[in-house]
Amino acid sequence: MAKEIKNRDENYSEWYNNLVIKADLAENSAVRGCMVIKPYGYAIWEKMQAELDRRFKETGHVNAYFPLFIPKSFLSREAEHVEGFAKECAVVTHHRLMSDPEGKGLVVDPDAKLEEELIVRPTSETIIWNTYRNWIKSYRDLPILCNQWANVVRWEMRTRLFLRTTEFLWQEGHTAHATAQEAMEETRRMVDVYASFAKEIMSLPVWTGPKTASERFAGAVETLCIEALMQDGKALQAGTSHFLGQNFAKAFDVQFANREGKLDYVWATSWGVSTRLMGALIMAHSDNNGLVLPPKLAPIQVVLVPIYKGEEEMGAICSHLQDLNDRLQKMGLSVKLDNRDNVRSGFKFSEWEVKGVPVRIAVGPRDVQNGTVEVARRDTLEKQILPLERIEETVVALLKEIQDNIYMKALDFRSRNTFEINSYDEFRERIEDGGFFLCHWDGTAETEAKIKEETKATIRLIPEREDPRPGKCMYSGKPSAQRVVFARAY
RNA sequence: CGGGGUGUAGCGCAGUUGGCUAGCGCGCCACGUUCGGGACGUGGAGGCCGAAGGUUCGAGUCCUUUCACCCCGACCA
Numbered sequence: 001m002a003k004e005i006k007n008r009d010e011n012y013s014e015w016y017n018n019l020v021i022k023a024d025l026a027e028n029s030a031v032r033g034c035m036v037i038k039p040y041g042y043a044i045w046e047k048m049q050a051e052l053d054r055r056f057k058e059t060g061h062v063n064a065y066f067p068l069f070i071p072k073s074f075l076s077r078e079a080e081h082v083e084g085f086a087k088e089c090a091v092v093t094h095h096r097l098m099s100d101p102e103g104k105g106l107v108v109d110p111d112a113k114l115e116e117e118l119i120v121r122p123t124s125e126t127i128i129w130n131t132y133r134n135w136i137k138s139y140r141d142l143p144i145l146c147n148q149w150a151n152v153v154r155w156e157m158r159t160r161l162f163l164r165t166t167e168f169l170w171q172e173g174h175t176a177h178a179t180a181q182e183a184m185e186e187t188r189r190m191v192d193v194y195a196s197f198a199k200e201i202m203s204l205p206v207w208t209g210p211k212t213a214s215e216r217f218a219g220a221v222e223t224l225c226i227e228a229l230m231q232d233g234k235a236l237q238a239g240t241s242h243f244l245g246q247n248f249a250k251a252f253d254v255q256f257a258n259r260e261g262k263l264d265y266v267w268a269t270s271w272g273v274s275t276r277l278m279g280a281l282i283m284a285h286s287d288n289n290g291l292v293l294p295p296k297l298a299p300i301q302v303v304l305v306p307i308y309k310g311e312e313e314m315g316a317i318c319s320h321l322q323d324l325n326d327r328l329q330k331m332g333l334s335v336k337l338d339n340r341d342n343v344r345s346g347f348k349f350s351e352w353e354v355k356g357v358p359v360r361i362a363v364g365p366r367d368v369q370n371g372t373v374e375v376a377r378r379d380t381l382e383k384q385i386l387p388l389e390r391i392e393e394t395v396v397a398l399l400k401e402i403q404d405n406i407y408m409k410a411l412d413f414r415s416r417n418t419f420e421i422n423s424y425d426e427f428r429e430r431i432e433d434g435g436f437f438l439c440h441w442d443g444t445a446e447t448e449a450k451i452k453e454e455t456k457a458t459i460r461l462i463p464e465r466e467d468p469r470p471g472k473c474m475y476s477g478k479p480s481a482q483r484v485v486f487a488r489a490y
Numbered sequence: 491c492g493g494g495g496u497g498u499a500g501c502g503c504a505g506u507u508g509g510c511u512a513g514c515g516c517g518c519c520a521c522g523u524u525c526g527g528g529a530c531g532u533g534g535a536g537g538c539c540g541a542a543g544g545u546u547c548g549a550g551u552c553c554u555u556u557c558a559c560c561c562c563g564a565c566c567a
Contacts, residue, residue: 013561028559088566123567157491157565164566217567225567240567272567307526346527364526374526 033159033166043299077251084218162279170274183267194239203407209461221245233434235487241271291356307364440480442473
């Protein structure tokens, strides 16, 4: 394994793709740019879903579902929105096939052409706001706090497993509010939900803050985001929360009678995270032995591996392990007893390491005799012999420690790769090695575009600081209110 | 959409200037020996050589077309 997964100084794409496949998470499908998420990978996504959903409910949201297809005319209602998405839409033009008159399989039936083409949703703002128009008449109907779990399609030129697939799974929250302030608070609330989810569940430290105007969501007034640093030094946008102002309400004519009895347009937000989070998880924590999963997302938290010679010894050890299995399960842990007899224990060790199982417990005849177990942790690869007595409490504590340690490791990595730079020459040189760069910027789109053109680095976000220190733009020398975060990004 | 690369067994690959019966490693199946960090031996199964067309006595190999995937760009909440 170690020789197959390369470190980040070599070809990272190879490292990453290889890891995804070796860890049994996903593979390319027959369909361009799409991926098959395999059972082990999907189990991780399900855990993410469950935890996010819990947090959405906690903040007063409910789930709903809207159609996959969007009439083409809907998309064009909001000028910036159509501008942003038109180039990457899959379009349904017909609804029927027929056998080829020339005998070459199936062809589209020209008589089945749709009156109005349908777009496969790249995001659902338009169809949802078209629906909300009917739901909202009065301020008493507000707020609407809906989320949907869905798939979306964006026909990007270039795809990457988990990070940018043609079809991906996500959740999109769409809320409607009576006031701008309330909508802005919602935008903030949800980006904070994402940030705490990243930290507490994914062990992933993120920066939080607004995007610059040029990096905003198409149709948004303000975009807040969480940004994480991957081990190859590139940034990854892991989630966004948009304040949409009244743009969509105006485009879809969603007005309500306010407390004063006057008609006003509704204020909107939308926010989402996707299976890209899986990519973040993989790229932030993995090492040369494979995937490293934080316990809270690991489909299997503890794997039990028997070490034995011969059948009767295996029987004895497995019944011993079955007992341990039950004790651990009673603690609410997800445990796997690997009693396969066609592979040896050394093979199992490697395999579960590649899959990122946080804790492995091995038991052999020696342990049975001594009343001990061998406990190995995935994050540090350390092993120790521990007494079997009260082992379930030890393991619960260890899982918590691993969860924290993975976070600390990622945080430490980020700190070591975050730099304050003042000179543009130095910036150009250092950006090659990756990392986050805190630099002064004059606030103009021109400077931002120039820097992007010359260095491929973009402004990931404008960090929210209690005491923003002014300075001079590293590029133009003009005054700058505060440092912003530059990085090369996926 | 441009540049480069790859399609041969489940996976990873070799296959020379066209040549006769298409190979290797891993995995799989059977048996035996093993078993505290990816075991070994012996035997066996597994192929429309990405697809279509062409050149030829003969094509995995040459030509044309096409499809898919990977990498680098362009593009991208």
